[in-house]
Amino acid sequence: MSPPAPTATLAGRLMGDVRLRRRRALNRTMETVATLAAVAAVVVLAVVFVSVVIKGIGAINLDFLIHSEVPFGQSGGGIANAIVGTIVLVALASAMAIPVGILVGLHASEFARPRTAAAVRFALDLLNGVPTIVTGIFVFGLLVVGHTQSGYAGAFALAIVMLPIVARAAQEVLSLVPATVREGALALGATRWRAVVRVVLPTASSGLITGALLAVARAAGETAPLLFTSSILTTTGVSTNPGQTLVSIPLRIYQLAEGTSPSEHSEAWAAALLLILAVLAINVVARALYGRTRARMAAMQ
Amino acid sequence: MDDVPEASLSPTLPGVHKPAPSVRIRGLRAYYGDAERVKGIDLDLNANEVTAIIGPSGCGKSTMIRCINRMHEEIPGARSEGRVVLDDVNLYDPSVDVIAVRRTVGMVFQRPNPFPTMSIFDNVAAGPRLANRRRSDLQAAVRTALEGAGLWQEVADRLSEPATGLSGGQQQRLCIARSLAVDPEVILMDEPCSALDPTASLRIEQLIDELKRRVTIAIVTHNMQQAARVADRTAFMLDGELIEVGPTHHMFTSPSDPRTEDYVTGKFG
Amino acid sequence: MTTYSSGTPVAAVRLSSARRTAVDRAGDPILRGLTWLASAVAIVLFVALVYKVCDLAGESFSHYGLSFIGRETWNPNPSTKTYGFGAADFLFGTAVTSFFALLIAAPTSVAIALFLTELAPRRARRPVATLVELLAAIPSVVLGLWGLIVLAPIMSSTIEPALHAVLGWIPLFSGTPSSVGILTGVVILTIMTVPIVSAVMHELFGTVPGELKEAALALGATRWEMVRMVMLPYARSGMVGAVILGLGRALGEAIAVALVVGNADAIHTSLFEPGSTLASHIAAEYQGATTSLQISSLAYLAVILLALSVIANLIARLIARRAPLRLGAGVGGPE
Numbered sequence: 001m002s003p004p005a006p007t008a009t010l011a012g013r014l015m016g017d018v019r020l021r022r023r024r025a026l027n028r029t030m031e032t033v034a035t036l037a038a039v040a041a042v043v044v045l046a047v048v049f050v051s052v053v054i055k056g057i058g059a060i061n062l063d064f065l066i067h068s069e070v071p072f073g074q075s076g077g078g079i080a081n082a083i084v085g086t087i088v089l090v091a092l093a094s095a096m097a098i099p100v101g102i103l104v105g106l107h108a109s110e111f112a113r114p115r116t117a118a119a120v121r122f123a124l125d126l127l128n129g130v131p132t133i134v135t136g137i138f139v140f141g142l143l144v145v146g147h148t149q150s151g152y153a154g155a156f157a158l159a160i161v162m163l164p165i166v167a168r169a170a171q172e173v174l175s176l177v178p179a180t181v182r183e184g185a186l187a188l189g190a191t192r193w194r195a196v197v198r199v200v201l202p203t204a205s206s207g208l209i210t211g212a213l214l215a216v217a218r219a220a221g222e223t224a225p226l227l228f229t230s231s232i233l234t235t236t237g238v239s240t241n242p243g244q245t246l247v248s249i250p251l252r253i254y255q256l257a258e259g260t261s262p263s264e265h266s267e268a269w270a271a272a273l274l275l276i277l278a279v280l281a282i283n284v285v286a287r288a289l290y291g292r293t294r295a296r297m298a299a300m301q
Numbered sequence: 302m303d304d305v306p307e308a309s310l311s312p313t314l315p316g317v318h319k320p321a322p323s324v325r326i327r328g329l330r331a332y333y334g335d336a337e338r339v340k341g342i343d344l345d346l347n348a349n350e351v352t353a354i355i356g357p358s359g360c361g362k363s364t365m366i367r368c369i370n371r372m373h374e375e376i377p378g379a380r381s382e383g384r385v386v387l388d389d390v391n392l393y394d395p396s397v398d399v400i401a402v403r404r405t406v407g408m409v410f411q412r413p414n415p416f417p418t419m420s421i422f423d424n425v426a427a428g429p430r431l432a433n434r435r436r437s438d439l440q441a442a443v444r445t446a447l448e449g450a451g452l453w454q455e456v457a458d459r460l461s462e463p464a465t466g467l468s469g470g471q472q473q474r475l476c477i478a479r480s481l482a483v484d485p486e487v488i489l490m491d492e493p494c495s496a497l498d499p500t501a502s503l504r505i506e507q508l509i510d511e512l513k514r515r516v517t518i519a520i521v522t523h524n525m526q527q528a529a530r531v532a533d534r535t536a537f538m539l540d541g542e543l544i545e546v547g548p549t550h551h552m553f554t555s556p557s558d559p560r561t562e563d564y565v566t567g568k569f570g
Numbered sequence: 571m572t573t574y575s576s577g578t579p580v581a582a583v584r585l586s587s588a589r590r591t592a593v594d595r596a597g598d599p600i601l602r603g604l605t606w607l608a609s610a611v612a613i614v615l616f617v618a619l620v621y622k623v624c625d626l627a628g629e630s631f632s633h634y635g636l637s638f639i640g641r642e643t644w645n646p647n648p649s650t651k652t653y654g655f656g657a658a659d660f661l662f663g664t665a666v667t668s669f670f671a672l673l674i675a676a677p678t679s680v681a682i683a684l685f686l687t688e689l690a691p692r693r694a695r696r697p698v699a700t701l702v703e704l705l706a707a708i709p710s711v712v713l714g715l716w717g718l719i720v721l722a723p724i725m726s727s728t729i730e731p732a733l734h735a736v737l738g739w740i741p742l743f744s745g746t747p748s749s750v751g752i753l754t755g756v757v758i759l760t761i762m763t764v765p766i767v768s769a770v771m772h773e774l775f776g777t778v779p780g781e782l783k784e785a786a787l788a789l790g791a792t793r794w795e796m797v798r799m800v801m802l803p804y805a806r807s808g809m810v811g812a813v814i815l816g817l818g819r820a821l822g823e824a825i826a827v828a829l830v831v832g833n834a835d836a837i838h839t840s841l842f843e844p845g846s847t848l849a850s851h852i853a854a855e856y857q858g859a860t861t862s863l864q865i866s867s868l869a870y871l872a873v874i875l876l877a878l879s880v881i882a883n884l885i886a887r888l889i890a891r892r893a894p895l896r897l898g899a900g901v902g903g904p905e
Binding site: 023024026027030031033034035036037038040041042044045047048049051052055099100101103104106107108110111112116119120122123124125126127129130131132133134135137138140141142145160163164167191192193194196217220221222223224227228231232250251253254257258265268269272275276279280283284287 | 604606609613688701704710822882
């Protein structure tokens with residue numbers, strides 16, 4: 001308990017010792033590991049994306065885009081019917097899920113008591129956690145058994161996948177609308193619904209669009225909900241009639257991938273390229289919009 | 302593995318006088334990005350004395366003391382230049398290890414910040430554990446540090462309880478014990494009483510008076526009465542510059558710079 | 571809006587505003603009713619989904635009861651003697667693929683989240699975080715296609731032989747390397763769960779108070795020691811929640827797994843062998859269901875899958891709800 005003169009140890013102490021160097025080495029190792037993990041994730045994204053581009057670009061041409069699939073065994077064929085089918089399916093699903101989802105969000109932000117809002121949020125989270133293949137089985141049981149597969153059934157299944165995404169995003173962004181904005185409108189004598197239509201929804205609009213776009217991107221890429229609802233082809237050629245089954249791009253990729261011939265695989269890559277470009281583009285736009293909403297809300301508060 | 306220098310640096314017993322180093326700050330500048338917040342300061346912290354740093358909000362006093370244990374450089378985009386010399390070692394010398402600097406120059410923050418997931422014991426033991434102190438030593442080190450912070454009596458029978466169960470004043474003394482446990486030579490306090498009630502503040506002030514027997518202390522405070530009570534010397538900062546430094550009674554009774562006089566008499570700040 | 575123009579009789583003003591409020595008076599309840607209805611739809615949908623899927627599984631349930639879960643058969647050919655169905659093979663496949671995927675994904679996600687919160691240069695943070703999240707946006711069928719055609723050959727030519735050479739003495743890595751199989755499914759599921767889990771963890775680490783991190787650094791902790799001392803304990807329960815959330819996702823992934831897992835209803839100890847998960851098996855049979863018992867048994871698989879997902883979700887939510895409470899009580903403290 002008789003320490004040496006402080007200055008004698010001080011310089012040595014401040015240089016660090018073997019143990020400290022060892023601790024630093026461990027720190028560097030962990031920092032490297034963390035960096036590598038992040039690099040790996042980005043590299044995987046790049047590798048997947050580049051593979052799809054390289055393998056898909058060769059197979060994409062005008063014929064591929066404007067022709068429909070051909071019966072098994074024939075060569076050629078394209079995905080025109082799948083492109084149209086996807087658009088119709090997603091549009092129908094959006095028409096169901098987006099208005100309902102935004103209304104759910106409004107319910108939470110404008111009317112519901114906290115307990116009710118929490119219960120709805122809970123149901124949405126559960127719905128969001130349902131595997132999409134199970135959603136497909138549900139709609140199969142609800143709409144297909146006793147009837148036939150149809151675009152309506154497929155769109156309904158996609159809508160169930162979309163609803164929690166739209167609604168949770170709407171709840172979140174509407175809750176960010178500053179109370180002052182809402183109260184300002186109400187104080188001017190506006191009724192609730194006028195305040196909602198004139199002030200609340202416009203304020204939150206880009207956030208609501210973000211949620212809707214993310215849901216659209218998700219639905220456009222979903223295969224599983226359609227397997228039991230809109231997969232058995234009844235007509236070849238382009239169809240926009242949701243009363244019949246509609247082929248979608250993801251489903252087509254799935255079927256082509258399960259095939260064994262190189263031409264099927266190259267068609268699958270081409271379709272995958274279209275799909276991934278569309279989905280990533282929607283995602284990037286959605287994220288950019290969301291960034292703007294947050295900035296605007298922050299400025300208002 | 303066993304003969305690590307730090308193992309010999311067990312916390313000094315309370316009440317024992319121990320010579321601590323002086324700190325000489327020379328030409329210290331600190332930046333956040335391009336904004337210069339500390340604009341070339343020369344200041345001495347005398348050994349085993351308390352130096353108070355006063356000045357209006359935003360004058361750079363916190364930034365300045367954060368340069369003494371090189372915590373300033375942890376903020377993204379922040380950097381500093383100049384020299385901070387502990388006895389005869391420049392803390393910014395390339396041969397000096399920044400981790401070792403922080404174990405030599407302890408810091409107590411504005412709000413009590415005990416580790417919420419740890420017990421009282423583990424909070425104090427956190428520092429020594431980094432140096433892989435042996436178990437038996439750890440018990441002694443924790444007790445000594447808690448005694449040094451005047452907290453042992455109050456917590457001896459509940460060392461394994463969460464630190465967050467303590468009152469604010471106790472939490473702050475726990476934070477002092479936590480920094481004492483690695484046996485620092487200098488302790489920096491950044492408005493340590495601003496989140497505490499008067500009674501708890503007084504207790505900390507008494508503690509500071511005891512601690513200076515073994516460490517050199519710099520305390521940033523916005524409370525001039527506090528500076529007058531605890532500090533041997535007081536430095537007045539304004540807009541990133543050191544306006545004046547001198548014995549505390551001199552600073553509060555007959556400052557030589559009119560700006561110091563305006564501040565201590567409450568004309569601004 | 572300009573009702574108060576000069577010359578307009580006061581009565582007319584009053585009347586028009588009265589009429590407007592009549593519309594408004596109807597508007598409020600209508601909006602309230604619509605939003606209420608929408609919320610009710612969300613709840614009813616979930617309840618109906620559970621009911622309908624269970625209902626579809628009814629025939630299989632009354633045929634097998636709970637023994638379905640333990641049966642290792644899946645033979646859809648009614649003219650054979652072993653005709654019958656059971657979930658054991660797929661439960662095994664689901665458990666193995668999800669377990670190993672999360673075993674890799676959890677530490678990787680922690681590492682990525684730490685990189686994003688602590689290491690990345692400020693300018694790189696947002697872009698890297700966005701890129702990692704975009705990984706989650708890749709449609710599962712595209713990832714499955716990539717797994718089948720690009721990854722699978724690499725698995726059989728390089729990765730699995732290497733694992734076999736080094737770890738072959740462990741039964742998991744015994745056997746012959748193959749392109750499609752459980753391990754390829756594990757890799758794909760890892761890729762799918764990492765972005766989800768790391769995004770939650772990134773957010774979580776962002777909530778660790780800066781003053782705690784500073785306290786650790788001021789004690790002379792290295793950055794990694796600070797992480798261990800402060801960040802991981804602070805975020806611990808939330809991290810568990812994040813991993814369980816990822817588990818829920820891994821359990822339910824059908825398409826990508828179906829493309830790479832080999833679709834064999836069998837239980838093997840080697841990860842190189844083909845297998846099937848609950849979800850992938852349902853997907854693989856979408857065209858082949860012939861007897862009503864087979865369809866009902868697929869629905870039974872869906873019920874099991876649904877139950878697992880809901881349980882995972884509930885646990886994740888429970889943990890997430892408790893976490894901030896505990897931490898809130900911790901950080902504030904009496905002052």
